[in-house]
Amino acid sequence: xxxxxxxxxxxxxxxxxxxxxxxxxxxxxxxxxxxxxxxxxxxxxxxxxxxxxxxxxxxxxxxxxxxxxxxxxxxxxxxxxxxxxxxxxxxxxxxxxxxxxxxxxxxxxxxxxxxxxxxxxxxxxxxxxxxxxxxxxxxxxxxxxxxxxxxxxxxxxxxxxxxxxxxxxxxxxxxxxxxxxxxxxxxxxxxxxxxxxxxxxxxxxxxxxxxxxxxxxxxxxxxxxxxxxxxxxxxxxxxxxxxxxxxxxxxxxxxxxxxxxxxxxxxxxxxxxxxxxxxxxxxxxxxxxxxxxxxxxxxxxxxxxxxxxxxxxxxxxxxxxxxxxxxxxxxxxxxxxxxxxxxxxxxxxxxxxxxxxxxxxxxxxxxxxxxxxxxxxxxxxx
Amino acid sequence: xxxxxxxxxxxxxxxxxxxxxxxxxxxxxxxxxxxxxxxxxxxxxxxxxxxxxxxxxxxxxxxxxxxxxxxxxxxxxxxxxxxxxxxxxxxxxxxxxxxxxxxxxxxxxxxxxxxxxxxxxxxxxxxxxxxxxxxxxxxxxxxxxxxxxxxxxxxxxxxxxxxxxxxxxxxxxxxxxxxxxxxxxxxxxxxxxxxxxxxxxxxxxxxxxxxxxxxxxxxxxxxxxxxxxxxxxxxxxxxxxxxxxxxxxxxxxxxxxxxxxxxxxxxxxxxxxxxxxxxxxxxxxxxxxxx
Numbered sequence: 001x002x003x004x005x006x007x008x009x010x011x012x013x014x015x016x017x018x019x020x021x022x023x024x025x026x027x028x029x030x031x032x033x034x035x036x037x038x039x040x041x042x043x044x045x046x047x048x049x050x051x052x053x054x055x056x057x058x059x060x061x062x063x064x065x066x067x068x069x070x071x072x073x074x075x076x077x078x079x080x081x082x083x084x085x086x087x088x089x090x091x092x093x094x095x096x097x098x099x100x101x102x103x104x105x106x107x108x109x110x111x112x113x114x115x116x117x118x119x120x121x122x123x124x125x126x127x128x129x130x131x132x133x134x135x136x137x138x139x140x141x142x143x144x145x146x147x148x149x150x151x152x153x154x155x156x157x158x159x160x161x162x163x164x165x166x167x168x169x170x171x172x173x174x175x176x177x178x179x180x181x182x183x184x185x186x187x188x189x190x191x192x193x194x195x196x197x198x199x200x201x202x203x204x205x206x207x208x209x210x211x212x213x214x215x216x217x218x219x220x221x222x223x224x225x226x227x228x229x230x231x232x233x234x235x236x237x238x239x240x241x242x243x244x245x246x247x248x249x250x251x252x253x254x255x256x257x258x259x260x261x262x263x264x265x266x267x268x269x270x271x272x273x274x275x276x277x278x279x280x281x282x283x284x285x286x287x288x289x290x291x292x293x294x295x296x297x298x299x300x301x302x303x304x305x306x307x308x309x310x311x312x313x314x315x316x317x318x319x320x321x322x323x324x325x326x327x328x329x330x331x332x333x334x335x336x337x338x339x340x341x342x343x344x345x346x347x348x349x350x351x352x353x354x355x356x357x358x359x360x361x362x363x364x365x366x367x368x369x370x371x372x373x374x375x376x377x378x379x380x381x382x
Numbered sequence: 383x384x385x386x387x388x389x390x391x392x393x394x395x396x397x398x399x400x401x402x403x404x405x406x407x408x409x410x411x412x413x414x415x416x417x418x419x420x421x422x423x424x425x426x427x428x429x430x431x432x433x434x435x436x437x438x439x440x441x442x443x444x445x446x447x448x449x450x451x452x453x454x455x456x457x458x459x460x461x462x463x464x465x466x467x468x469x470x471x472x473x474x475x476x477x478x479x480x481x482x483x484x485x486x487x488x489x490x491x492x493x494x495x496x497x498x499x500x501x502x503x504x505x506x507x508x509x510x511x512x513x514x515x516x517x518x519x520x521x522x523x524x525x526x527x528x529x530x531x532x533x534x535x536x537x538x539x540x541x542x543x544x545x546x547x548x549x550x551x552x553x554x555x556x557x558x559x560x561x562x563x564x565x566x567x568x569x570x571x572x573x574x575x576x577x578x579x580x581x582x583x584x585x586x587x588x589x590x591x592x593x594x595x596x597x598x599x600x601x602x603x604x605x606x607x608x609x610x611x612x613x614x615x616x617x618x619x620x621x622x623x624x625x626x627x628x629x630x631x632x633x634x635x636x637x638x639x640x641x642x643x644x645x646x647x648x649x650x651x652x653x654x655x656x657x658x659x660x661x662x663x664x665x666x667x668x669x670x671x672x673x
Contacts, residue, residue, distance in 0.1 A: 051625070106484055106564050106565060108564055108565065108566075108569075108594045108595070108596055108632070109569065109595070109596065109599060111488060111491035111492070111495075111565050111566075112488050112491075112492070112565075113488065124637065126636075126637045126638060126639060142492070143488045143491075143492040144492045144493075144496070181485065184484070184485055186484055186564070211483050211484045211485070211631075212627075212631070213483045213484070213631060214483035214484070214485065214486075216457075216458055245627070245629040247623070247626045247627070249621075249623065257538070258538055259537050259538025259539065260536060260562055260591070260628055260629025260630035260633055261534070261535065261536020261538060261539030261589070261591055261618045261630070261633075262536065262538035262539045262541075263628070264536075264539075264591060264592070264618035264619045264621075264622060264628050265539050265618045265659075265660050267621045267622070268621050268659075269659055269660075270621075271620065272658065272659060277621065280622075280629065282628075282629035285402075285480065285519070285537070286401075286402055313538045313541050313542055313545075314521060315507055315519050315521050315537055315538060315541055316406070316507075316519045316537075344545075345521045345541065346521050366542065366661070367659060367661055
């Protein structure tokens with residue numbers, strides 16, 4: 001789950017990491033009020049969760065309170081990559097001498113977290129890594145010992161700092177690690193972390209991505225994700241609420257399967273036969289009938305879907321439950337789109353019997369089924 | 383033979399009284415897996431599928447000789463179960479549970495490293511050495527004893543490919559799922575090393591997917607180490623858009639990192655045959671064997 005910049009900055013500030021003074025507003029008059037409490041010049045920033053906000057015109061600079069008001073109004077009427085701007089963050093512009101990078105993310109190979117720092121910041125870390133790999137400083141964190149002030153100071157030294165500055169940076173890095181751990185962040189970064197002209201350090205921008213699997217420990221954010229503003233589409237929200245994994249794509253073949261790898265391979269196979277998948281939907285392991293029915297409902301709510309491909313290979317999932325779910329969905333919502341069903345694995349015979357008795361043909365080969373659904377998406381059901 | 387589990391595996395089922403735990407205990411018993419006890423806090427003293435249930439692993443260790451664990455406990459409590467097994471000296475632990483927080487997995491793996499234990503998962507279908515033992519939830523009938531070692535990040539995709547291998551009479555030595563999470567106990571390289579030592583295994587099928595760089599590292603290892611056994615691969619997620627999590631917590635392309643193309647390219651340059659579709663794997667293997 002991505003946090004908004006304002007959420008991330010408020011958390012950082014709570015932990016004592018210097019951030020620019022600022023506040024969130026939802027209309028122009030609030031913007032005026034907030035700006036009158038801050039020192040000019042100002043930065044006016046659209047709060048959206050899409051990447052590339054700056055390039056899309058979502059970050060504006062203002063010298064006067066009147067300008068802030070105008071900028072806020074402009075942003076609040078704007079859409080950034082199709083997302084309407086509902087909130088604007090107004091802050092004091094800091095006088096930057098140098099842009100740095102510091103972040104913590106997961107390290108798959110070492111089964112731990114890794115702290116990454118660079119004396120070159122302000123661009124995506126991948127870009128820094130490709131442009132100036134020698135400037136990247138990595139420290140693999142031993143989870144049993146944590147990330148301490150001295151680790152942080154060692155990194156600050158490698159970035160070229162000494163004395164007071166080194167010790168200040170060290171404190172900031174250590175605090176960011178604490179935020180990351182306390183909030184179950186899978187990625188947390190300050191980019192840029194600004195060195196100001198008077199030699200201080202301020203997190204000019206902050207990004208936090210929470211671990212979706214840990215949201216049960218952070219109910220306030222889970223609530224915001226499902227009930228408030230989020231980066232998810234209506235189908236994605238409905239899926240998340242029902243513990244289904246759904247990703248919207250831009251084709252016309254609706255896909256439902258069990259197991260992430262199998263569903264990905266199903267999309268790939270559809271594409272191999274020149275078809276276009278409309279979505280990714282993984283019902284997960286052991287889905288009961290009502291969950292299958294919900295999955296069908298979500299996929300069919302996408303008007304672009306012309307045909308459905310249900311690909312089930314049962315392990316923990318039982319084919320009879322899937323068959324019941326398909327019939328339940330037919331009875332409840334009426335499936336008007338042609339369906340191609342491939343069903344094998346645990347309780348396969350019973351699942352096939354249920355569907356065959358209901359007049360639904362079941363296939364055994366994924367490739368045959370994929371070819372068939374691509375054909376139907378092109379020419380309709382024959 | 384095969385790797386990690388076998389005839390001498392004696393397992394504890396954590397969360398044995400739950401729906402999945404109990405259902406799969408029955409299936410594992412039917413397959414011939416030796417299950418000595420179950421653990422569900424609060425349900426000690428009862429029996430499930432004829433297996434005695436205890437409140438703690440400590441008590442199991444007092445009364446039985448167990449050397450493996452399989453965990454079905456819900457995500458918020460799964461780390462506690464895994465740590466309990468580790469602390470009580472269990473050296474092979476399969477974690478079936480999905481949706482375990484990364485921070486919890488990191489803690490489990492750090493402990494496992496310290497005591498030299500093997501963790502399979504989390505978010506895995508488990509491990510099966512056909513005919514000998516199965517610690518997992520895979521449908522057993524699709525597997526067949528033979529010489530192909532399989533390692534995968536995906537459950538159902540493993541079944542898909544295993545079934546197509548079995549149909550072509552290409553049986554398996556051991557099939558194991560690393561797990562679909564970003565942090566897992568074993569990685570591809572660990573498993574390749576184990577298969578290298580296993581005499582039964584003559585060739586390896588490696589099933590990867592988008593996200594992370596463990597496939598790339600495995601490809602480098604195969605090339606650098608002149609890996610002695612033939613390897614065929616399949617990578618899922620060629621059609622996945624960047625920035626979207628494809629079902630598995632670990633399956634996400636970040637910017638330009640972790641794409642299927644990058645993995646496929648690395649494998650090909652390491653001399654690994656990469657299948658276009660899951661069901662092309664048997665043919666690739668047959669060709670490798672005929673060389």
